[in-house]
Amino acid sequence: MIVSTVRLPSVDSTNTWALNWLRSATDEQLERELPKVVIADQQTAGRGRHGKSWFASDDGLACTLITNASPELLSIAVGVALAEAIEMVAGPTTVHLKWPNDVWMNGCKVAGILIERHGDASHESDAVFAIGIGCNLGKHPELDQISGGVPPTSILNATGRLISKDQLLDTLGLHLLEVIGEVAEQPNDVVQRFENRNVLRGQNVRCMIGGQTVEGVCDGLHRDGSLVLRTASGLQTCSSGEVQQVRSRPLG
Template structure:
């Protein structure tokens, strides 16, 4: 159950706001206010993985869940919860996942996730995390707003023809996130299978960073720890970098 909700008219980044709150929060606040949901009406400087920008339309969802959790399979759990929540609200439809947790509809990106840990210490194996989610609901960024070579974006409305509000998706997404994060402890294999059923990279040739170098291979799915397994000329290798690109026709990426 969400313990507290903060609604911000405008903010640079819900993750930045959440990490700032965590730095100042007292032990009493942490105990009483978590899990905490931070929702922005407008986000002006959203962030993605590896320093990339996340452009969100004003009618899109920009939120962060502040929660105490274990790092194991957290990224996989958030991706699965996000895909399932979109399906629940906008169904009947199908949402795919690009490892580690980008949500795709009709082979185009509809939502992204940025998970950031607060501090280095862990209590009983758990840490505090800011789980940022951006989802295009009605509009989506134009091609000149996304990173060069990135998958073209889409929106829930464009993919399904349904107009979904922020509150509609949040009412389903927020509690489902907590449920799926809890399932990491008791049903990790089920969680991995639910990701695999949506894995858009399985069987595809991809390029990623392993050991500081660029490696090309065929995606064989996920390992038990959630890393991406690639079949390469060197054998099976595990990728944990989070920056994976599909090798498309004629060698383009």
């Protein structure tokens, strides 16, 4: 269950606020207040992965879950939980996932995820994460604000249903913790639930592997959550970084 909630009228980034709070929090505070949700009524400088910005309308959900978790399959679990939570509150609808951290509806991006770790990476059992989520509910940013050329959408545009921040958060907070917990018991099930929504499967993609640009056909997910590419030189796995769809062309 969510133990504590902070609601901020305005903040630059809920993840930045969360990380600043973690730096000053005592062990007693962490024990007493986690899992903790930080939600912003207005986010002025949302952050995405690799230094990108997350542009959100004032009516969008901008929040961060601060919790202890295992890093194993965490990004996969968060994506699954967010997609399933949107379906729970806005269904009947289908939500898809673009590895590693984008949530799509009707071929457009509706939400993004930014996971940042606090503390010493060598202490796996004590890992605390700030899990940031931005989701367009009624409005969405203009296309020229979005990098990567993926058109934006909102839950309202995709489904015709206007969902409030609190409606989505009430379902999302608990479901996030449930799916993160399921990774320890049923890792293959969580990976498969992501795979069932994987928009890249069967698509020609480009990513960085071992410092080299690699192109191939996405063959799905490995059980460790990495992306498997079928290339001219055989199967390769991409564990991190950006993945771009490219025009189809024969291998070899």
